[in-house]
Amino acid sequence: MKKIMCMLILFTTVFLMSVSSSYAFELNGFADVSFTASVDAPEGSLGEESKNGNFAFGTLDLYLAQSLEDIDILVELVVEEGAILDLERLTIGYTFEDSLKVRFGRFHTPIGVWNTAYHHGTQLQPTIARPEFLNFEDDGGILPVHTIGLYLSGRVRTEAGAIEYGAMYGNGPAVTGEDGNIILTPNNIGDNNTNKAVAAHASIAPEAVKGLKIGVSGYLSNVQTDENAMIDSDIDSDIDDPIDPVDVDQTIIGAAISYSIADVGLMGEYFSIANKDNIADDSFTSSAYYALLTYSIKDKWIPYVMYENMTADDEDPYFLTLGTSDITRVSGGLRYNINYRSSIKGEIRSNDQEDIVKDDTWTWTEYAVQWALAF
Amino acid sequence: MNKLRWSFVLGLFVLLMYGNAHSYAREIAIISHKDYPSGTITAAKVKEIYLGEKIAEGTVKIKPMEQNDESIKKRFIEKVMGSSVDAYKAYWIKKFFQEGITPPTAKTSSSDLIQAITQTNGGIGYVWSDDVKGDVKVLLKIDVGN
Numbered sequence: 191m192k193k194i195m196c197m198l199i200l201f202t203t204v205f206l207m208s209v210s211s212s213y214a215f216e217l218n219g220f221a222d223v224s225f226t227a228s229v230d231a232p233e234g235s236l237g238e239e240s241k242n243g244n245f246a247f248g249t250l251d252l253y254l255a256q257s258l259e260d261i262d263i264l265v266e267l268v269v270e271e272g273a274i275l276d277l278e279r280l281t282i283g284y285t286f287e288d289s290l291k292v293r294f295g296r297f298h299t300p301i302g303v304w305n306t307a308y309h310h311g312t313q314l315q316p317t318i319a320r321p322e323f324l325n326f327e328d329d330g331g332i333l334p335v336h337t338i339g340l341y342l343s344g345r346v347r348t349e350a351g352a353i354e355y356g357a358m359y360g361n362g363p364a365v366t367g368e369d370g371n372i373i374l375t376p377n378n379i380g381d382n383n384t385n386k387a388v389a390a391h392a393s394i395a396p397e398a399v400k401g402l403k404i405g406v407s408g409y410l411s412n413v414q415t416d417e418n419a420m421i422d423s424d425i426d427s428d429i430d431d432p433i434d435p436v437d438v439d440q441t442i443i444g445a446a447i448s449y450s451i452a453d454v455g456l457m458g459e460y461f462s463i464a465n466k467d468n469i470a471d472d473s474f475t476s477s478a479y480y481a482l483l484t485y486s487i488k489d490k491w492i493p494y495v496m497y498e499n500m501t502a503d504d505e506d507p508y509f510l511t512l513g514t515s516d517i518t519r520v521s522g523g524l525r526y527n528i529n530y531r532s533s534i535k536g537e538i539r540s541n542d543q544e545d546i547v548k549d550d551t552w553t554w555t556e557y558a559v560q561w562a563l564a565f
Numbered sequence: 566m567n568k569l570r571w572s573f574v575l576g577l578f579v580l581l582m583y584g585n586a587h588s589y590a591r592e593i594a595i596i597s598h599k600d601y602p603s604g605t606i607t608a609a610k611v612k613e614i615y616l617g618e619k620i621a622e623g624t625v626k627i628k629p630m631e632q633n634d635e636s637i638k639k640r641f642i643e644k645v646m647g648s649s650v651d652a653y654k655a656y657w658i659k660k661f662f663q664e665g666i667t668p669p670t671a672k673t674s675s676s677d678l679i680q681a682i683t684q685t686n687g688g689i690g691y692v693w694s695d696d697v698k699g700d701v702k703v704l705l706k707i708d709v710g711n
Contacts, residue, residue: 218661255665260626264665281665287621307663314659345618352618489652530655564658 220311222248224560235552251310289344299337300356300391301407303446313562318537322517323478323500327374334363336376351396362387362411366418387411401450409442438465455484465508474506492525504546516544532563592694595705606704617666629669630690644709
């Protein structure tokens with residue numbers, strides 16, 4: 191809590207100093223509050239934590255961006271679950287022209303659409319919950335959704351349509367231990383090996399079909415356990431044991447499509463996650479995808495339905511170590527836009543979960559309401 | 566003779582109505598700093614600039630500006646951007662957050678905007694055509710109706 195207060199004071203000071211300087215930084219943010227209940231969630235399932243019906247404030251997201259003498263800076267600070275403070279993004283960059291921007295720092299890994307378009311700020315997000323497989327690393331996520339490194343991007347307008355591209359080079363993720371959980375870490379302040387992660391994406395909005403956008407992305411890295419990847423050996427013991435080491439060469443290939451015609455919007459993404467186990471000399475391939483359909487009624491009421499699926503190879507040491515579950519979820523909801531800054535969403539989610547470690551299967555339903563705001 | 570007289574009156578009436586309609590039609594002028602690398606611009610490019618999709622003209626950074634005056638701002642957003650004011654504002658919340666691209670800088674009046682553009686390399690903005698003055702370049706005039 192003290193750390194959060196210090197960071198907020200620092201952030202506020204920077205903001206106030208900027209007000210009195212010749213540069214006017216504008217502090218912006220997002221906030222949301224929600225109620226979630228999973229009335230029939232079995233013990234051990236992902237829905238268990240909301241079986242009592244939880245009111246919760248979600249994420250407080252503060253960000254500012256400015257161009258100072260042509261140097262671009264972006265800072266985003268996030269307070270999650272009232273206690274966890276993340277320096278979510280910090281980039282310094284330069285725009286040479288439309289077709290070439292350079293950014294250094296911590297950014298959202300350019301894989302797929304959702305990860306960069308709806309990373310935080312639930313007011314922007316069409317649904318209450320993000321697809322399970324796109325969860326953040328510290329929330330049981332399986333994809334490296336943050337990277338620290340160098341990012342080149344640009345936009346080129348051609349006769350065929352507007353083409354956007356991005357390419358990054360940065361620290362690869364590691365499997366680590368944090369608060370008794372085994373999670374992915376983006377290696378914020380140092381890499382645990384010399385193998386860097388590389389990724390690229392490209393998309394086109396073809397002139398011939400208005401409202402359509404198609405994109406592909408690819409990500410390569412080597413993921414290993416770091417020295418913190420320890421697990422409780424005994425509930426009564428202070429001594430932790432290291433987990434079985436993981437060393438995989440990971441290749442993620444993604445494809446995305448979005449299409450809007452009149453009031454109807456379609457969006458979908460597919461990921462193939464191939465892990466080559468360097469210890470057992472074996473290879474595994476898993477997949478994850480979602481499809482989202484929305485319908486806008488006078489830009490006020492937006493009913494939606496989303497189908498998502500995550501199927502992990504149950505022998506893949508990467509997923510076994512992270513304790514990943516196979517998930518199939520159907521979400522249906524209604525969004526009401528109070529104005530351009532605020533919305534209320536109601537959602538029902540039907541979940542099927544299979545724990546690939548314990549082989550348990552669970553089915554449950556969740557109900558959620560969320561009020562989100564941009565300020 | 567009676568028919569001829571009525572035709573004359575009707576013709577005069579139509580001409581008056583036509584002239585009246587045109588006298589109230591207003592134009593928005595897209596203006597820029599005098600050293601802006603291009604002498605003209607298309608409406609499509611104006612839209613790209615005000616959506617933050619086009620941020621440089623060659624190597625010159627474009628600095629788009631807009632007006633706080635709701636009458637011209639609303640007309641510009643609806644007629645040039647093809648959007649509602651709320652949708653435009655919502656778009657910029659998203660764009661700013663996702664890409665860190667700052668929205669057009671708001672100026673309180675046409676004269677403030679013109680003054681800022683004359684002092685800003687890469688500056689671009691919109692004013693009513695009648696308000697254009699000073700050392701700026703007119704890149705495009707757009708008829709935005711009555």
